[in-house]
Amino acid sequence: MKGIQLITLYYTDLSGKSVPVNYRIYNKQEGKTKNDYLQEMIAEVLAWGLSPKTVTTDSWYSSQKNLKFFRNKELEFLTGIAKNRSCSIDGKTFTQVQNLEIPEVGLIVYLKNFGQVTHFVWRGGQPSYDSRLFPRLIVGLLRLPSSLERPSVKVFRRSFKNESYRYYIMFTPDKDRLLSISKLEFRELHSLHWGIECYHRAIKQVCGIERFMVRTTEAIRTHFFSAIRAFTQLELMRSEELIENWYEIQRNLSLQVARDFILEHLQQKVGLDSHTQVSVNA
Numbered sequence: 001m002k003g004i005q006l007i008t009l010y011y012t013d014l015s016g017k018s019v020p021v022n023y024r025i026y027n028k029q030e031g032k033t034k035n036d037y038l039q040e041m042i043a044e045v046l047a048w049g050l051s052p053k054t055v056t057t058d059s060w061y062s063s064q065k066n067l068k069f070f071r072n073k074e075l076e077f078l079t080g081i082a083k084n085r086s087c088s089i090d091g092k093t094f095t096q097v098q099n100l101e102i103p104e105v106g107l108i109v110y111l112k113n114f115g116q117v118t119h120f121v122w123r124g125g126q127p128s129y130d131s132r133l134f135p136r137l138i139v140g141l142l143r144l145p146s147s148l149e150r151p152s153v154k155v156f157r158r159s160f161k162n163e164s165y166r167y168y169i170m171f172t173p174d175k176d177r178l179l180s181i182s183k184l185e186f187r188e189l190h191s192l193h194w195g196i197e198c199y200h201r202a203i204k205q206v207c208g209i210e211r212f213m214v215r216t217t218e219a220i221r222t223h224f225f226s227a228i229r230a231f232t233q234l235e236l237m238r239s240e241e242l243i244e245n246w247y248e249i250q251r252n253l254s255l256q257v258a259r260d261f262i263l264e265h266l267q268q269k270v271g272l273d274s275h276t277q278v279s280v281n282a
Contacts, residue, residue: 020231034061078189087110111169156170156186
């Protein structure tokens with residue numbers, strides 16, 4: 001959306017139903033950053049009574065301030081981190097995460113100014129998942145008791161076709177639970193996190209969030225709310241098996257319109273031809 005930025009908390013429950021539960025439209029005049037909006041939205045949904053098992057975010061939201069916010073809220077989380085993020089295996093000698101040898105099963109390390117973290121490596125491949133295992137908010141959530149001086153986290157590294165890597169950390173307040181997190185569990189949770197990108201595509205292609213013919217702030221906000229509400233209705237219909245996917249209604253409408261157009265013009269052409277006499281020179 002050119003010139004307008006939408007920040008969304010996207011929740012997946014135990015049944016696999018995924019809906020936006022909170023959002024903000026970035027407004028520079030409010031003097032808030034995207035991180036401020038994120039913390040504000042998470043605090044709100046927690047106050048409403050929502051209890052996500054895990055919060056996930058991309059690296060944009062992996063600031064030290066956000067990670068400590070998740071920890072203080074006792075939230076488990078999975079988030080991307082930059083390749084130059086400082087961490088240490090022994091808690092004394094720090095280096096960039098890209099310099100570490102990360103085994104397939106993950107690596108426990110200390111994230112600078114946060115605590116202990118575990119790194120994992122993911123060498124390509126499309127992850128699969130069981131959504132029943134991971135009720136979660138997309139944009140991040142993890143739990144960690146404030147009493148722990150060195151909170152533990154697991155870091156994963158995923159490789160891509162161009163040989164570049166992306167790094168992720170997982171956090172949980174239970175150290176034994178953290179140690180038991182497997183590569184498979186990371187892949188399943190990361191696959192769930194990808195749902196936010198599917199949501200972004202759907203609200204653009206199906207719900208028309210980019211297509212508005214209004215200019216006032218209030219009208220734009222109303223349009224955004226309506227598009228998000230339309231997506232929510234599509235997801236509820238999908239979860240109740242009234243439709244197969246979010247795109248079905250749009251596709252069927254397009255097919256019906258195209259069919260009616262073809263039949264109407266075909267009839268007109270046939271009617272024209274039946275009254276047309278072609279002159280023949282003998």
